[in-house]
Structures are given as structure tokens and as C-alpha cells.
Amino acid sequence: MxxxxxxxxxxxxxxxxxxxxxxxxxxxxxxxxxxxxxxxxxxxxxxxxxxxxxxxxxxxxxxxxxxxxxxxxxxxxxxxxxxxxxxxxxxHEAWLGDLRFYVDERVIVPRSFIAELLREQLQPWVEDPEAITSGLDMCTGSGCLAILMALTFPNTLIDAVDLSTDALDVARRNVADYGLEDQLSLIQSDLFTALEGRRYDLIVSNPPYVNAPSMQTLPEEYRREPVAALASGEDGLEHVHTILREAPKHLNKGGLLVVEIGHNRDALEEAFPELPFTWLEVSAGDEHVFLLTREQLA
CATH class of the missing domain: 1.10.8 (Helicase, Ruva Protein; domain 3)
Structure with a gap:
């Protein structure tokens, strides 16, 4: 039929x-x-x-x-x-847990293991959630993680950054839907370039991390998503390299960096053997999200 x-x-x-x-x-x-x-x-x-x-x-x-x-x-x-x-x-909708977000072809569909960690207030690494007063969501896309961070840490002023102005338009709609305009600022920037002098207690990022060989074999559904939100150089770590290099300048004392990297744990540990990554347990295991403190990065 x-x-x-x-x-x-x-x-x-x-x-x-x-x-x-x-x-x-x-x-x-x-x-x-x-x-x-x-x-x-x-x-x-x-x-x-x-x-x-x-x-x-x-x-x-x-x-x-x-x-x-x-x-x-x-x-x-x-x-x-x-x-x-x-x-x-x-x-035109996607869900992270019980949170609904508007989406269209200008952003990747929200999906991040960091959402699971934020719902638990990043315990035990965040001892006092009320002490988190400044946060950054790098590569925010639809704004979903920034919004979840704002709801999780209501005392926190949050910057949500993306290179794509189209993505920021989608994020702006979601921020308005949740009434978070006073708590959450949207910034157009190529990673940290527009953030000179800004420092945070918490930085989270779900950046592009698909390597070049994998980009060639993605299912057709993934090819409908913005390429710039998926691809990150030959090894999938181009954006993560920059984040690791620049994050210490933008973290307060004792600040935390939490980054999702897909299936690139082995490649990342090989590239940065000196960094003591903490791999966080999520529903898919302990190979997808790492945590580092400012002191460990420095």
C-alpha cells in the first residue's frame, strides 16, 4: 500500500x-x-x-x-x-527528559549526556549548587544545555555561545519560551574569541566532534543536520583542542570544565597524556564526557 x-x-x-x-x-x-x-x-x-x-x-x-x-x-x-x-x-520539537525545545534545520537535534549530569547538579563535583554564580555553554546550538543549566543553578548568570547566528535565533526562541532572558545571554562567537575577560565557575560544552571518516558514513538522517555542528577536523577533536587551550583563561579558581566528545576518548587521551581527565558516568558508560578543574588544566 x-x-x-x-x-x-x-x-x-x-x-x-x-x-x-x-x-x-x-x-x-x-x-x-x-x-x-x-x-x-x-x-x-x-x-x-x-x-x-x-x-x-x-x-x-x-x-x-x-x-x-x-x-x-x-x-x-x-x-x-x-x-x-x-x-x-x-x-519542530525535541525533548531532553521532560523539557521540550523548539528545533528546526538550523540546529542539530538536542541530545547530550551532559543533560543527565546537570539534572543531578553535577554532584559530587559541585559541592554547593548555590555557589555556582556564573556559567558558560559553549557551542550552545538550540540553547538546551544553557537552559537546563539555568534551571539547575538558578543563582547562575549564563552565557550561551555559538558561531552560527541561525542557531542563536533558535536558541533565542527557546530562552524566551522558558522566560530566562534575564538569566541567560546569547553571544555570537567563534569559541572563546568574543569572551575576552569573562570568567566562569562552570563551563559545559557539547561541541562538534565527528571525525572526517565518520562524516563520510553518517546515516542520511544525520546528513540533514548542519555540518558545522557535527564535523571537527580529521580526528574529531579540533574544537576540543581549542577548548582545552583556552578554558583555563575563562575559569574561576576551582572552576569546572565539562565536555562531551562522543567516541573519541582514546584519541583524546593520546593527544593529551598529561591531563588527568575524570570520565563521568552517564547512561552510555564512562567514555563520552570528561571533567577537568581549572587547576588541572593549568
Whole structure:
């Protein structure tokens, strides 16, 4: 059954869900922008399009839909298959835990293990959360980590930095959605170049970290995201090199640097054998996020 036939022959949520899962598997879509499999992605797109609660599929499975509702659902399913757009670009929303963020093609879809650590107030490395009064989110993209930092450390004034003015426009919308304009400043800068004289108690960064060979083999869905937000030189560490070199100038005494680097732990430790990286435990293990203090960096 093709997408046009589906509009005239399918009538219930259950019908559409079965059809979507079959089409997604047939098309060999890649999942990794909020879901991990065809069923969850199909359920999300259907519930979102029908303006139904995202966590309550079962009560609606046998609901008979209006024709315009069927048409809307089939259209978003068609775009997911034929355009290979990540689902968040189709719905213009992405989630980190229970926090919703606006997204579009100007930013990568929010996903960061640092979010898990911020929800725990970076314990035990931050002994007194109220003592964190200045923070920086480097390579902020949609602004999600900066917003989470602001909510986690309400006494903190935060700078959120990105080179892309398009990304900062998206971040500005999210900052306004959370009413954080007085706590969070957006700055256009090539890493630290526009931050002369600014110092922070906490710097977090989820910078570009995909190496050149991996960029050539990315699934098509990832190729829909901004290349500049993914690629970081031949070894994936170009941005991290600069962050490690410049961060000590921008950290207060006892300040912390927390950086996500994907699967580059071995390469990073080989490049900086003198640095005593602390690898933080997250849901995917202890190879993706490191912590260093200002004193260790210096």
C-alpha cells in the first residue's frame, strides 16, 4: 500500500501505526533523534500530529479518525520516509527528559549526556549548587544545555555561545519560551574569541566532534543536520583542542570544565597524556564526557 492509498483505506490509529511501522522498516530508516526503533517513532509522530498526549497511545488505538486527520498523519509519515528528515524537524520539537525545545534545520537535534549530569547538579563535583554564580555553554546550538543549566543553578548568570547566528535565533526562541532572558545571554562567537575577560565557575560544552571518516558514513538522517555542528577536523577533536587551550583563561579558581566528545576518548587521551581527565558516568558508560578543574588544566 502506498501513501496515497493509505489516505483512503486507513481509518484508525491502529491502522496508521501498523502502516507506519511497516513503511519505516521497509525504508530502513535510521533512528537516533529521540527514539530508537520504528514503533516508538511511528507512535510519536502519530500522537503529535493528532495533538494527543505523547505518553498515552493505548486509549486511542481504535479511534476512527476524520479524513483530514488521516491525511495529516499520512503526510508526515510520507515525509519521514521520502525526505529522511529526523522526526524533530518534522514536528519542530525535541525533548531532553521532560523539557521540550523548539528545533528546526538550523540546529542539530538536542541530545547530550551532559543533560543527565546537570539534572543531578553535577554532584559530587559541585559541592554547593548555590555557589555556582556564573556559567558558560559553549557551542550552545538550540540553547538546551544553557537552559537546563539555568534551571539547575538558578543563582547562575549564563552565557550561551555559538558561531552560527541561525542557531542563536533558535536558541533565542527557546530562552524566551522558558522566560530566562534575564538569566541567560546569547553571544555570537567563534569559541572563546568574543569572551575576552569573562570568567566562569562552570563551563559545559557539547561541541562538534565527528571525525572526517565518520562524516563520510553518517546515516542520511544525520546528513540533514548542519555540518558545522557535527564535523571537527580529521580526528574529531579540533574544537576540543581549542577548548582545552583556552578554558583555563575563562575559569574561576576551582572552576569546572565539562565536555562531551562522543567516541573519541582514546584519541583524546593520546593527544593529551598529561591531563588527568575524570570520565563521568552517564547512561552510555564512562567514555563520552570528561571533567577537568581549572587547576588541572593549568
Amino acid at each position: 502506498n501513501f496515497e492509498d493509505a489516505k483512503s483505506r486507513l481509518t484508525t490509529v491502529r491502522d496508521l501505526l501498523r502502516f507506519a511501522v511497516s513503511r519505516f522498516n521497509q525504508a530502513e530508516l535510521f533512528f537516533g533523534h529521540g527514539t530508537t526503533n520504528a514503533f516508538d517513532e511511528a507512535a510519536y509522530l502519530i500522537l503529535h500530529t493528532l495533538h494527543l498526549p505523547l505518553d498515552r497511545l493505548e486509549p486511542f488505538l481504535d479511534a476512527h479518525l476524520l479524513q483530514e486527520e488521516v491525511d495529516s498523519v499520512v503526510e508526515i509519515l510520507r515525509r519521514r520516509v521520502e525526505e529522511r528528515q529526523p522526526a524533530p524537524y518534522l514536528t
